[in-house]
Amino acid sequence: MAIADSLATTMSDKTKTEAVAFVAGSTGYVGQAVVAELRRQGVTTIAHIRPGSSRLERLGPAMQNIGASVDTTEWNTAALTKTFQRLGVTHVFCLIGTTRKQASKEGIEGDIYERIDFGLTSMLVEAAADQASPPRFVYLSSIGAKTNASSNYLKARGKAEAKLAAAGLSYIIARPSFITGSDRDELRPAERIGAAVADGALSLAGLLGGGKLKRKYQSTSAGELAKRLVDYGLGSDSGAFEGSDLARA
Template sequence: MILVTGGTGFVGSHLVRRLVQEKIQTRCLVRKTSSLERLPRGIEVVYGDVNDKESLKKATEDVEAVIHLVGIILEHKGATFEIIHTQGTKNLVEASREAGVKRFIYVSALGSRENAQSRYHITKWQAEQDVIKSGMEYVILRPSIMIGERGTFITMLSNVIKKAPVVPIIGGDSKVQPIYVENTVDCLIKSLTERKTTNRIFEIAGPEQITYRQLFLTLMEALGVKKPTIDIPIWLMWLPAYILENVLDKPPITTQQLIMLQEDNICDIKEMQEVFNLKLVPLRDVLKKTPVAGIAEK
């Protein structure tokens, strides 16, 4: 039995579909407020939360491996990076260890480190430490930005491109290395059984390192949108972002995101390819083959 947390989310919905296809017995921990539309038939559902320890006891019963996907990019009351990433992972690690789980696979984020500038990356790193010290076999994946069907990142950028009379590009010179969500799923599936992955951390990313400006232009081309663009310096966004995150539940930009935009989100994929041997899908091909923000249905 495999336990997946975050199974109704972007990565999780792709993962559980593949697990069912592979005929791997799977259980999903979901909140009562979550929609189950993305879960295929054959998935066992347990209601709970990573910060509800009693529900974690039930969720981890008779489980051999855990794939932990739960994470947030926007904070709100009762759901900070510290509560979800650090404490939530700590709770799940403890429950898994007590239940006799043998293998724990955690999806962290590229850029996670002890001395990171953003709290997002620091809390992801803290979660990694609990996984590493758990005594269970572990695999930690640190993906760059993930793209694909139902991906919130590309959908958000697409909405900006479609609605704005002039397309604003913030932090345009920073580099990113988008990875197709199904390639991330490839890594997760292989991590369940491939011994070469045991007790290792892998930085995973796509085949292309591009700037955010290039990403916007590629997406505009895929959408068939021809508009002027304007580069906006990050420093000019600090005050608006601070105001927006203090008055809106879901601000379009936050100060934590601006901090992350100041650094490249790229890595060397040699080690990833040596172990996982992926057929990586380039950005343009992802935009052609998946209905990202309506692109493929044009």
């Protein structure tokens, strides 16, 4: 979908005033930026932080300071269904996912992406679809997500996308390449190096006529991506966005 098509459906001030956004993964790099962007645009925002999150104590008050409410509903479909109903949620932002390092710290075993990236997204999709007025759903996926991907990570992301697309909700799927920036509060050297190498190679490809490749795989920062996710999320188009639709110009 071209960016111009979506921006044609810009949200009205009424949509923003009436929206109640629930941000799952609000403590993450992208989640924090999405909460800040929603509040910057004056949207009622619920920052979901899992009970027991190591970031609850530090980030909970920070979210409240910018006018977001903090919700610590446990991760199960029934509890989330009740929370969406109680809070009148109109938009769900699903920005969660684990990494091998994080899963190992938490003692999560087996296919970690199936269990967390697909499993938790599934709960949110089911809770949303169960509402009398189902909320619009914004799913942060990844470039390369496919149900038949050879990597467990991309397969779980593909399955989550397929589940969302079949749920009958109004939705947006975002498939960014690397999300990186000096403002990330966690050191991820491999990601930064990967993004720098990819952007360098893509610039070269761009010079050699590979503009399409460059637009598809260009990295983005959390701030840029958050702005796009909020703008598309509060709009009315459904579908998937990737590449330069999600990256800095």
